[in-house]
Amino acid sequence: MREVEPLRLAELTTLRTGGAPDRMFDATTTEGLVEALRETWERGDPWLVLGGGSNLFVGDEPFDGTVIRVRTTGIEELPSPHAGRIRLRVQAGHGWDDLVAYAVEHGYAGLEAMSGIPGTVGASPVQNIGAYGQEIQETLVEVELIDESTGEISTVPAAELGLGFRTSVLKHHHGSEPQRRAVILSVTVDLLVAGERVVRGEQLRRALGLTDDTPVPLTWVRERILATRGSKGMLLDEHDPDTHGVGSFFQNAIVTAAQARTLPPECPRWPVAPDLDAVTVIPLASYDGYVPPTRAEAPDVKVSAAWLIEQAGIRKGFKLPRSRASVSTKHALALTNRGGATAAEVAELARFIQSRVHAEFGLVLQPEPVLLGVDL
Template structure:
């Protein structure tokens, strides 16, 4: 690690807000990252780690603490215990899309629908990133992390990360602390060795406009996903202000079936799959020869936040008077910095959208990025 002259966070985040922190460290190796974290924790500083800056919304005031830039890189191929599969271990600072590109190029399936998602590998499990029905939890085996409370390094299986819809025990949710404060050093995923695949998921099939079950090349899936994301302003482009944001600013809402039925029928929605592999244990002493029918639990439903926003009267390109922040002209779910917008301007727009959706549909949209020094 080495200490550098602090760089304004507006130059290091895709939404381009935030002043220079009090202190900044660069970590280019796993050992350097561990040293930087332990040294910062020993000082008692406020701190956060910075990867690609694509899921971070920072306030206008100086951050009174230390920012550690995670610049570690590298991908290792490891054997998988499962026939026909392979494992990839990637360092936390490696670009996520670079990992996806590597997998597709080498014929390893399981990440291709998440092409074009910005940010770094280390941030992916924290957010349980996903796109078009594919999530990292489907292939994630384990993470190596360092615990902020003890400074100890451990390898934690994916099953212990509390992975859910855009969440984990490591995520700093708006208004609360993470259940476990730790920093990921590397991740390991288990992928199918195959250069083409049959696409099963409904969302992905719709995005790819597939009509049959014929296998398609991974490279073709990646190309189509990248084109789709570009058309929505979800791929960073220096000259396109529609990409100068944090991607989807609000999460799609997860509601009960009862709440979903109260929404207009044209509101796009997708079932959140229940656990179909639940094991029923019946003590032998009480077994009478019949297995009771499983009790049906109400399934949650994911509804489109973009649809809710537009139907609340917020159109693509909308902005408040005299504001330099606006909704993307390509996607209603993206809030963008049109040039020189302050964090206060972006936050004002976000609060206005939340109030409109709540007034119209009774739902409070939750921000997706990590907020530092900002309140909604």
């Protein structure tokens, strides 16, 4: 590890807000990262691990603590126990899209729909990142992490991470602490060895304009996804203010089937797959030979937050008077810093959008980025 002169977090986050911390370390090796974390935890400092800074909304005040920048890189190919598949163990500081590009180039399928997502590999399970119906949990095998409470390193299977829609036990949600305070050191994914694939997911098929089951090359899927994200201002570009944000600022809302029926029929929606492997446990002492039938419950529904925002009267490019924060001119779900906006200005815009959507549809949109020193 190397202690460096602290930089303002506005210089290190894509939303471009945040003051400087008390201390800052750069960790380019796993050993250096572990050393920096253990030293920080022993001092009892408030701490923040920073990757690409693309999913972080930081308040205006200086951070009274230590920031550790994760800059470890590297991809290791490992055998998979499943025929026709391969495993990749990737260091936490490796660029996410660099990993996707590597997988596509080598004909490894399972990540291509998540092309262009900014940030680092280590952050991907924390957020359970996803795009166009594909999520990291579909290919994630395990993570290597270090726990704050013990300082010990362990390998944790994906099943123990509590992965859900844009969440995990490691995520610091607004208003609550993570269930497990730990830092990911490496990530292992299991991918299909195939230069082309049949696209199944409804969202991805719609995004790609596919109407049949003809296999398509992974390179073609990646190119189309990158073009789509670029048209929405979702690819980082120093010269494009529409990309100076955190991507989607609000999560698509997950509602019950009954709630979904109260929304206008034109509101885009996708069923959330039910748990087909649910287990019914009957105590042996009370078992009388009768197994109750499984109740068929309608699955929850994911609805488009961007559609809700626009139908609540918030158009692309909208901003409050005298504010330097704005909704992207390309995508209603992205809040952007048009140059010099404070965290307070971004938060004011976010709260206004939440209030409008709630007034129109009775839903409270939840922020997707991690919030540090800022409130909504």
